[in-house]
Amino acid sequence: MLPRRRAKMKHRIRQIDLQGFRGFGASLQSFTLPESVVALWGGNSQGKTSLAEAIEFLLTGHIARRELLASAKDEFSRALRNAHIPDSVAVFVEAHFVCPDGVCRRLRRTLTTDYDGSTDCVSKLEIDGAGCSESDVEARLGLRLLHPPLRAPVLAQHTLSYVFTASPTERAAYFRAVLDTQDLEDFRASVSMLPAELPAPSCAGIKHLSALGNIAELATVLKAIRNAKTKQTIERALATAIQTILDSIGVTAKASFIERIEQLDAELTGRRAQAFPIELFSRKPLAPWTDPIGGLADALTIYRREKAAISSESQRLVALFESALAIPTIHACSEPTDCPLCGTASTLTPERVAFLKEQLTANEAYQAAEKAALEALRATNAQLLTLSTAALAALPRFTTVTAADRRTRGFTVRRAEALSGHAEGSRRWAAASRALWRTTKRYCDHIAALRVGIEAAINGIAAWDTDTDLLNGVADAADRFAQLETATASYTAAVDTISGAIMAAVDQSVQTTGWEELIALARDPAAALQALNKLREHQQTVKALEKALREIDVAIGKVADEKFSDLSVQVLAWWERLRPGEPTFFSGVQRRGTKTRRTVDVKVALSAKEDRSDIKLRDAVAVFSQSQLHCLGLSLFLARAIDGGAGFVVLDDPVLTSDDDFRPNFASSVIEALLDAGVQVVVITQDHKSWKDIGHRWEHRGAAQFQIVRENPVAGSEIRGQGDALATMLAQARPFINSQDSEQRKEGATRLRRIIERFCKELIVKSRHANGDAMASITDYDGKAYGDFSAQALALLTLDPSHRGKLNAAYGYVTPGPHDDTPPSTAQLKVAAGDLNRLKKDYLP
Incomplete structure (x- = not known):
């Protein structure tokens, strides 16, 4: 028997209005529903499925058939809007719901964009004329929708057959929706994703440890390295690893750990050089720009000022002035006196002596300014030389080798391309190399020209008058250095594109793969131990999550088994109402095994005895006829609807027209049980006898009958009363x-x-x-x-x-x-x- 639920007012559909949806045309169709039973009849292609899917669209914004049956979603392009109505006609579905609080509310959904290929449709949802969100269907109306793909309490032919034609994974998803265990599955899915979402520990040491797996000779040593817990044990393990490699190549390992590292490093360098001189890619870092001007500008400004303060004639007579003022009587002159140099009487007046003293003072300032200017010029010259030398030193090592030597050693673009397998990358590297060389040369040539000018200034500063050109030239050198930095970055990026692949190819050809990483680990055992500890922590976390996932699977399985058992009882009750007393009958829904999550079986029982004893269990798909599968699908749907607390169900051809023996059972026992459970029943059928039977049988409960008629595709389907x-x-x-x-x-x-x-x-x-x-x-x-x-x-x-x-x-x-x-x-x-x-x-x- 169907379990009785507590008396509680449920949702009822009072009225349905629709326009332009699928088979319905531009004329508004509206009909009022009683709280009990509504039967709608229509022949083939009259709009029955359109009506059922209109209600589904109203509640969910989609039609499940597109998700369940379409091999490609574009098959449903422009499927919701009636193809024959003008673009100006709105497409909408509206229902008046009497909610559990007794208030009647209008839910309206208007199609704004139809399905288009794989793109979903878009619609506008309103409650009582005001826009709302999808969540408001449950939050404000209290209408509980179930999990996809079958969210609405609307049954259609494709829904009935889905569970039996779906793949095992899809069938399991369907039953998760039926059993309302999707929340548990979502939780499991979230936990299962955590290991992948955990940030994997990353450091140079971990990368080096990973590379050791590529060294075949270390197959038996790796375990000792990975199990090391202290610095001493990791050193011993790494020393053993290096000795193992040296032994394998016929080199006698030296006694100390450090010596063994250097032995392996020397062997690595030598072997690589035989295959390809990869070290020629390397270059020193480019020294940063240091402004070579310093105090030069100020020193030159002072020098120009002091030079202008003293005439050239005074500069010529400075020695004579110094000799005259060296005579005490002249230096201390307070009245006119005879000049001791020329004998002229009373020539040297106190005023003239004061002038001589001023000229000597001005000359001293000039000499100091000239000295400072020369020192600043020399400093700038030295700094420019340093910048030029640093730029040249930062060129790749292959630029210091002649072209002939490069070819002899195999350092060519063609060879780089062959080893890297990256033709475009090799060409970019060659172009970047040329650009770096040219940029460096222009920069250094510019500095050299500046230095020539500075040398000229130092050698003849008195006649030098191009200080402005020098200052502007140094500013231009700064711009050229910025260009050099860009060219250097481009070269580095180009080398990075191919060097890793070349290195791997070289190591593979000379059988040194992993050696460089082993050497790096050996040089810093503490870092190697730290990397190992990080890996262990990550692995422990992953194992803990995997254990939790297994425990969750067991728990979900137990919950599913309990729910499957409860569901099976209710499905069997509906089955017996539809097909009572048959020797082949529904038995249960169950997991295929205790450890199975993704495979769900629908079992039927076969009995040769009237009391249904000594049953044999088989899969429903293999045993049931189409008629039986149809009834089983209906039973599953009804059990899910009742369990989900549905206040109404919409059933599109719930019983096959050919099932004459079972249509009466549906019209009587099934509808009676639904009404007893407080469910409003909307039946849409092409079977005229069933339509009449339902109307007559439930007339005392206020049953209503309507007809769905489509006289031509342009006008669309119409809903008419039973009197027509x-x-x-x-x-x-x-x-x-x-x-x-x-x-x-x-x-x-x-x-x-x-x-x-x-x-x-x-x-x-x-x-x-x-x-x-x-x-x-x-x-x-x-x-x-x-x-x-x-x-x-x-x-x-x-x-x-x-x-x-x-x-x-x-x-x-x-x-x-x-x-x-x-x-x-x-x-x-x-x-x-x-x-x-x-x-x-x-x-x-």
């Missing part, structure tokens, strides 16, 4: 009308003749009602032929003069149909049906 018998008859006749089989067309003619008679009767009854005859009924014309009331009906066709002729012509087309050997053509039947449909719209809307 003519629409139902026309829809039922359409497959026979379109048939190429003569017997089928005879049946179509018979059905159209009945429709004509029905139309005339309804038209006459409508007229009688309008004239006050409230008791008029179609049954008044039971047993009467068309000729008995046709004149009365034709007289009522007054809206258009052509209408009487159309009715007579239609009757003329179909009257011979049931009796003649040659039935009406498909074209005749289509014309008759079209005319009748238009007459119905005009006179019996």
Whole structure:
């Protein structure tokens, strides 16, 4: 028995409005639903699935069929918008939900962008006219949606078959959604990703340790290296490793650890050089720019000022002035006195002596300024020489070797390309080398020219007047140095592109792979031990996570088993309502094994005894017929819906039309159990008998019936009330009308003749009602032929003069149909049906 749930008000759909969605056209379709049962009937291709998917789209923003069935998502491009409606027509689905709090709320979803290839559709969601988010469907309306791919309580044919046609992984995902264990799976997935997300320890020592695995001779020594716990043990292990390699190449290892390192290093260098002089790629770091100007600018400014303060004549007579002032009487002169040099009387006045003293003082300042300027020029010259020398020293080593020597040693672009396997990288390196050489030469030539000018200034500063050119030239040298830095960086990047591959190729050719890394580890055992400890810590963390993952798997398995057991009880209850007492019946849903996560089996029981004892278990897919699989899919869906607390279910053709034996069980036992569980039932079916049966059986519970009719693709599907018998008859006749089989067309003619008679009767009854005859009924014309009331009906066709002729012509087309050997053509039947449909719209809307 289905477990009774606590009485609780659930969601109910009060009204559905839709426009432009899939098979529905530009005309707004709206219908009101009772709280109990709604049955909608429609023939093939009338819009039944469109209605079911419209409700699914409203709730989820997508249709599950695209995820479940499409081999490529682009098959559903532009699948949601009716292809025949104008672009200006909005496509939307809206439902009025009575929520558990008793308040009626409107949920509306408008399609803004249809599916396009692999791109999802886009829609706008509103609650009571205000925009909202997807999470508000549950947060504000309280509508609980389940996990993908089947989130909404909407059952369609593709949903029924999915669980049996899906791959094992997809089936497991489906049951995780059914059992609501996706949160546990998400948690497991998060834990399983942690090892990959853990930042792997990274340092030079770890890279070196990894490279040791490439040394075949160390296969037995590696364990000792990896297990080392102290500096002493790692040193011993590394010393043993080096000795092992030296022994393998026929070199006697020296006694000390340091000596062995140097032995291996020498062997490595020598062997590499035999294959390719890779050291010629190397270069010294480029020394940073140091401004060579220093105090030169200030020294030259002072020198120019002091030089201008003393005349050239004074500079020429400085020695004479010094000699005169060396005479005490002249130096201390306070009144005019005779000049001792020329004998002129009273020539040397105190004023003239003071002038001589001023000239000597000015000359001393000039001499000091000249000395400072010369020292600054020499300092700048030396600094420029240093910068030029450093630039040349920073050139790659191969630039110091002649071209002939490079070719002899195999240092060529072609050889680099062959070893690196990187043609483009080798060409970039060659181009970068040329650019670096040219940039360095221009820089050094510029400095050399500056130094020539400085040397000229030093040798003749009194006549030198190009100090501004020198200062500008030094500033230009700074710009050239920046260009040199760029060229150097480009060279380094180009070398990095190929040097690693060349080194690996060289090491492989001379069998020295891993030697350089071993030498690096041996030179710094402390760093090697630190790298080992980092690796151990990381491995311990990974192992702890892996253990946690195994424990999580066990726990999830136990939870899944319990839920599978509960689910199986409920599925069996629904199965027994649909197919009671069968010897082959549903048994359970279970994992394939206790350690299995990704494979879920649906088992059935086979029994040859009436009491269903001594059962044999088999897989459902292998044993069940299509009809049985269909019923099992329905049972699974209903069990999931009830367990998920659904307030309503939408069932699109829940029972196969061919299942005559089980349709009554659905209409009675299944719907009764759903109603008892407080679930509103919406059934969409192409089986007219089931539609009528549900309507009659549940009339006492307020069941409503509607018809889905699509008279032409442009107008789209329409939803009509159950009283529209003519629409139902026309829809039922359409497959026979379109048939190429003569017997089928005879049946179509018979059905159209009945429709004509029905139309005339309804038209006459409508007229009688309008004239006050409230008791008029179609049954008044039971047993009467068309000729008995046709004149009365034709007289009522007054809206258009052509209408009487159309009715007579239609009757003329179909009257011979049931009796003649040659039935009406498909074209005749289509014309008759079209005319009748238009007459119905005009006179019996």
